[in-house]
Amino acid sequence: MSVFLESLKKSGHLDRLDMTLCNVGSRKLGSQDDYASNGWSIFAPRLTIYGFDADQDACDLANADLETRSVNWTEQHIAAALGRSVGESTLYVTQDPMCSSLYQPNEPYLERFAGLSDLVNLDFTVEIETTSLDAITQDLGIQNIDFLQLDIQGAELDVLEGAVRVLETSILAVQVEVEFSALYLNQPLFADVDNYLRKAGFTLFDLATSYRPRTRSPIVSPHHPGQLLWGDAYYFRDLLEEKNRGSNVPNPEQIFKLACIADVMDFPDYALELLEYLTLEYGKKDINYNYAPNIVESLVQFPELKKQLGALPIIEKIRDYIKDYEF
Template sequence: MDQILLSLAQKIGLTALDVGARGGVNTDLGPLAAATNYVGFEPDPEECARLSRTGIGGGWKNVKFVPVALAAEAGEFALNLYSKRGCSSKYTARQDLGKLFARGDFYNLDKVVKVPCQRLDDVLQSESIEEPAFMKIDVQSMEVEVFDGAVKTLQEDLVGIRTEVSFFPMYEEQPLFAEIDQRVRRDGFVPMRWLENHEWRRATKKKPYSMADGALPFSRGQLMHADVLYLQHPEGLKTDSPKALRRLVRLGLVAACYQHYDHALAAFSIPAVRSFCQGELKLDAEQAVERMSQAEVTLGRRLGWRLMRALQNRFA
């Protein structure tokens, strides 16, 4: 990350939300970790305590875990705890469909527990978490419900979302990609690219390019779920207040972390944002983005663009 952009992030502040923090930390904003407050939400109190106790590394400015489930409304819901804890959900799993893809054992129901839940907008206020810029969310089909409890945050603060989406209903009444996509587009977010694609094969848990035993050692699988990056469009954001300008600056910073340099430059080159950065903050963000893009070209030539593209196509 260019030092100018890191300095910019340190001056205006950056907060990343990790909704569904089980198992570890999302490191997408790692290049700006030193200027970023990381806030993880994990409803399992044991997992939340483990994360707080063991630490997460990464050089974040500040780390905080909140042991709460998020939903559209405050209250409680029944959480199905399945044998593979990462598959636990308020939705009822279709174990018969899991068996089609050699994963029926993932969805053995161990028990059902009542989980208190809150709206994200309310939690941010009660926890004094201001102006979050980025959200990673992986909550086993509750994404739309979390978004519905975060209307203010989506409309006024967030500039980037990394969300899991599903293409096949492993749970009853599960919202799929189309519904999640429509929900975030309502608040101005646009899809930028796939960050992960997960294919499931039948009769084996092996990934597509891992060799399995039997008559079909190799096969592509069926697209089951993926992670998608959404960003706000610079042209759709306001410039009429200091908070609005900070949001646009954060959009440029998040976009740069994901190497979307043209998107970052579009945000930084808006006249009001340029004046804010160069005048009040004394930093030239546009030149920093240009330097980062040019450095990628140098690196790409060194490694070979063809090799990079071949690897991306092979393992996407």
């Protein structure tokens, strides 16, 4: 749940913001896979969403659903298998299509964990054409991607390695599914993905983890509910870090966009840090970067903070930027 975006929307700050999302592996299984249902619709009508999935039927269903909803943002789902480069590859279609991958399921290993074989075991294979994120965005004329989500069953690093240009030039945040054990043969694991993204200038903020117990075990510990097998890793650019300053000073609009992404992704502490920085660095010269009123309006929503608002360190720092407010 976002903290600051409603205030920023009401004050008109979002009116100048164009937000572009890219979801690789965009099959929609429920409301949790729909960006608009998870808060991103606040950026409409200046919101653009691109979904890529190897399954043509899944893309057709997603596009048909959008037509019936008459949405006020731009969203399209494109049938394409993304990988490291343009070429040909084998798609391993699994018992449950959502687990299909460019990597072959590790069936002997999967059998050791409850419920995985029925989902991930191989059904059939098909030869497909692959492309890279850099190539397809160039072909489609996509100039900018702000947020990238990847969920393609072990091939996430392949896509990242084929996204050098967009990672360097525009992406501010990445949500990527990672595996901690090889559910697919020879797949990259979390350490490989983490190392790549850190070298690309991203910082790990959080992991949402998933566990599975052994097939044969009738017992599971409440403290250790099986083995850690996969999860979602959340990465952001840290535009305030010293190495990101110097001659290559981040654009304040880029920092503002990053704050908005952090807020909608439920990292309000990072969003607040960025909004405070913009206020102190740019707020006196340009009212568009004075977010002090938005910070106050958002924090008073919390009863436990409202009573002591004037004593908060964050308020002490931005007090000179707030007019006509009595603490």
